[in-house]
Amino acid sequence: MAPSRPTIKDVAARAGVSKSLVSLAMRAPDRVSPARLTSIRAAADALGYRPNAAARNLADRRSFTIGVLVQDLHNPISAEVIAGVQRQVRASGYHTMLVTGSADADLERGEIEKLLEFQVEGLIIIGHRMPAGARAAIDGECPTVIISRAEAGIMGLDSISNDDVSGARMAVNHLYDLGHRRIAHITGGSNQVALLRRTGYEAAMNSHGLTANIACYEGAFTDEGGYRGTHLALASPNEHSAIFVANDLAAVGALAAIAENGRRVPEDVSVIGYDGMALGALRSIGLTTIAQPLASMGADAADLLLQRIGDPSRPPGHVNLEPRLITRNTTSAVSR
Amino acid sequence: MAPSRPTIKDVAARAGVSKSLVSLAMRAPDRVSPARLTSIRAAADALGYRPNAAARNLADRRSFTIGVLVQDLHNPISAEVIAGVQRQVRASGYHTMLVTGSADADLERGEIEKLLEFQVEGLIIIGHRMPAGARAAIDGECPTVIISRAEAGIMGLDSISNDDVSGARMAVNHLYDLGHRRIAHITGGSNQVALLRRTGYEAAMNSHGLTANIACYEGAFTDEGGYRGTHLALASPNEHSAIFVANDLAAVGALAAIAENGRRVPEDVSVIGYDGMALGALRSIGLTTIAQPLASMGADAADLLLQRIGDPSRPPGHVNLEPRLITRNTTSAVSR
DNA sequence: GTGAAAGCGCTAACAC
DNA sequence: GTGTTAGCGCTTTCAC
Numbered sequence: 001m002a003p004s005r006p007t008i009k010d011v012a013a014r015a016g017v018s019k020s021l022v023s024l025a026m027r028a029p030d031r032v033s034p035a036r037l038t039s040i041r042a043a044a045d046a047l048g049y050r051p052n053a054a055a056r057n058l059a060d061r062r063s064f065t066i067g068v069l070v071q072d073l074h075n076p077i078s079a080e081v082i083a084g085v086q087r088q089v090r091a092s093g094y095h096t097m098l099v100t101g102s103a104d105a106d107l108e109r110g111e112i113e114k115l116l117e118f119q120v121e122g123l124i125i126i127g128h129r130m131p132a133g134a135r136a137a138i139d140g141e142c143p144t145v146i147i148s149r150a151e152a153g154i155m156g157l158d159s160i161s162n163d164d165v166s167g168a169r170m171a172v173n174h175l176y177d178l179g180h181r182r183i184a185h186i187t188g189g190s191n192q193v194a195l196l197r198r199t200g201y202e203a204a205m206n207s208h209g210l211t212a213n214i215a216c217y218e219g220a221f222t223d224e225g226g227y228r229g230t231h232l233a234l235a236s237p238n239e240h241s242a243i244f245v246a247n248d249l250a251a252v253g254a255l256a257a258i259a260e261n262g263r264r265v266p267e268d269v270s271v272i273g274y275d276g277m278a279l280g281a282l283r284s285i286g287l288t289t290i291a292q293p294l295a296s297m298g299a300d301a302a303d304l305l306l307q308r309i310g311d312p313s314r315p316p317g318h319v320n321l322e323p324r325l326i327t328r329n330t331t332s333a334v335s336r
Numbered sequence: 337m338a339p340s341r342p343t344i345k346d347v348a349a350r351a352g353v354s355k356s357l358v359s360l361a362m363r364a365p366d367r368v369s370p371a372r373l374t375s376i377r378a379a380a381d382a383l384g385y386r387p388n389a390a391a392r393n394l395a396d397r398r399s400f401t402i403g404v405l406v407q408d409l410h411n412p413i414s415a416e417v418i419a420g421v422q423r424q425v426r427a428s429g430y431h432t433m434l435v436t437g438s439a440d441a442d443l444e445r446g447e448i449e450k451l452l453e454f455q456v457e458g459l460i461i462i463g464h465r466m467p468a469g470a471r472a473a474i475d476g477e478c479p480t481v482i483i484s485r486a487e488a489g490i491m492g493l494d495s496i497s498n499d500d501v502s503g504a505r506m507a508v509n510h511l512y513d514l515g516h517r518r519i520a521h522i523t524g525g526s527n528q529v530a531l532l533r534r535t536g537y538e539a540a541m542n543s544h545g546l547t548a549n550i551a552c553y554e555g556a557f558t559d560e561g562g563y564r565g566t567h568l569a570l571a572s573p574n575e576h577s578a579i580f581v582a583n584d585l586a587a588v589g590a591l592a593a594i595a596e597n598g599r600r601v602p603e604d605v606s607v608i609g610y611d612g613m614a615l616g617a618l619r620s621i622g623l624t625t626i627a628q629p630l631a632s633m634g635a636d637a638a639d640l641l642l643q644r645i646g647d648p649s650r651p652p653g654h655v656n657l658e659p660r661l662i663t664r665n666t667t668s669a670v671s672r
Numbered sequence: 673g674t675g676a677a678a679g680c681g682c683t684a685a686c687a688c
Numbered sequence: 689g690t691g692t693t694a695g696c697g698c699t700t701t702c703a704c
């Protein structure tokens with residue numbers, strides 16, 4: 001700030017060469033004579049020179065930065081996806097600028113605007129909602145890939161998702177195989193992902209001839225949502241022996257509701273979640289779940305984006321990864 | 337990218353005015369005649385003009401950006417601190433650029449370098465380790481505040497922390513008040529924060545005349561660490577009736593170890609953690625803990641940083657917040 | 673191999 | 689009020 005940082009010019013002066021040679025030395029060391037190179041480097045070190053990204057981006061007309069919008073930083077799965085994104089992005093010589101979304105659509109669109117003003121070369125959006133400001137990106141402004149939003153396809157964006165319908169079926173099938181028939185579903189609300197999971201649940205129930213047993217209780221993708229929905233389920237006369245909860249966070253809430261209700265998991269009622277958040281693996285939770293390959297989804301998103309940046313005319317790609325069942329301690333064979 | 341974005345010049349041409357008037361119109365609308373203003377705005381809208389942050393930062397010689405380094409994005413408390421930081425930073429008209437640290441010190445220093453190259457006006461570091469690249473920041477390069485690292489003081493940086501020693505005493509006192517005497521401590525490793533919490537534990541035990549009962553078992557700030565440490569504790573002949581675990585994540589691991597050991601919480605052994613992570617409040621966990629005011633720590637850090645940016649000569653400040661006890665379901669009066 | 677000069681998009685005096 | 693003119697720090701032809 002105050003003692004404004006040394007510039008390429010200062011380095012040049014100190015090394016007794018021209019600005020452009022310093023610039024060259026920084027980017028193509030092999031095209032500069034060894035002697036000058038060392039003296040330039042010495043000067044740079046002595047001065048504590050650090051390139052100014054703003055100036056370089058301006059001259060380059062590119063930023064080597066990709067923007068990441070995380071809608072729900074509080075859901076632990078976000079961290080895992082982010083880690084995957086970062087690893088891959090870094091490996092490609094880019095770096096990430098991460099902003100968080102929020103319930104406030106205006107704020108969220110503002111964040112996206114900022115990212116765009118910073119000339120990010122691409123955008124990765126992690127979350128279930130369609131961000132307000134994403135329209136701009138969609139309008140061909142900036143390559144964008146959406147993680148975990150299945151309807152992205154219809155908007156012409158690249159996307160990475162897991163097959164929610166198929167995953168939900170896996171959940172039901174697992175329960176079915178354990179002998180459960182009265183299987184309830186706690187929903188994740190009215191967003192696309194939640195709807196798909198519900199669809200998978202219903203489809204699986206139907207295909208097992210359990211149409212009459214279909215029972216959905218309204219929840220949300222939060223601890224609280226799972227808790228409330230499960231209380232509803234337990235209060236019904238249906239005597240569910242198993243519950244498929246829309247996501248892991250909600251499933252943890254479900255466990256609490258069940259305990260409060262005086263029943264045991266999995267002896268009295270089995271519970272299966274969805275997502276595969278690391279915390280579900282915590283020994284004191286031991287949640288059976290349908291796990292999304294979170295880190296690779298992040299990495300794949302980065303790959304897809306980088307490809308698209310390389311070739312903007314490339315048609316949008318949709319990677320739909322298969323989730324997998326992880327059996328832990330909250331599901332068991334039906335007891336009666 | 338390809339169809340390079342419209343610039344201020346394009347807007348000027350379309351509106352039939354000069355570049356500088358457009359620039360003025362964007363920043364001080366009231367100093368431009370209404371007629372021109374509207375026509376400029378119309379032109380900007382029509383063109384889909386968006387200011388180029390790189391150009392502006394270069395000309396302004398400031399970025400209105402503050403960099404945030406999060407060392408452990410996987411610890412859920414990070415998200416809460418980040419939220420606090422973001423809210424406050426945004427409210428001040430700045431925005432944040434967030435990068436994640438990692439075990440790899442070189443990568444971490446690289447991330448800090450990037451932030452610095454981007455001309456961030458300040459740095460907030462969230463985590464327990466002293467990042468390699470922080471030296472540069474310390475050398476007066478860039479105002480920096482450290483969250484959760486008590487030794488920051490000696491390095492001349494601003495810092496926000498909670499009083500770990502005092503918090504640990506609170507934990508022990510709570511247990512003591514419940515009648516516990518054989519209180520074990522699962523440590524968080526050898527970092528400063530863990531050491532302080534251990535110090536507080538020992539001090540409290542001493543002051544209660546329980547010096548002979550002091551028993552520390554080696555753990556870490558992770559689920560796994562708490563799990564292993566607790567198994568050690570339970571295997572000892574000390575018959576601990578209560579355990580103070582170095583942080584919440586580890587405490588959750590402790591719960592698992594205790595369950596595996598065939599004991600109940602809190603009937604057979606009480607457990608108290610530290611941090612106040614939101615997940616500890618999840619009903620199926622209900623962890624008693626010493627809660628740090630995470631969101632306000634983030635907000636305070638942002639405030640401190642902004643102040644320092646405003647007045648770089650300001651002496652470093654250290655805000656040491658008092659944590660508070662949150663009693664939930666994992667502690668109860670000693671039974672025998 | 674090296675340097676001079678132009679320009680990236682924007683801001684900020686400074687004149688008109 | 690409004691336009692002109694210099695840069696901000698860096699990259700990049702293009703001659704030498």
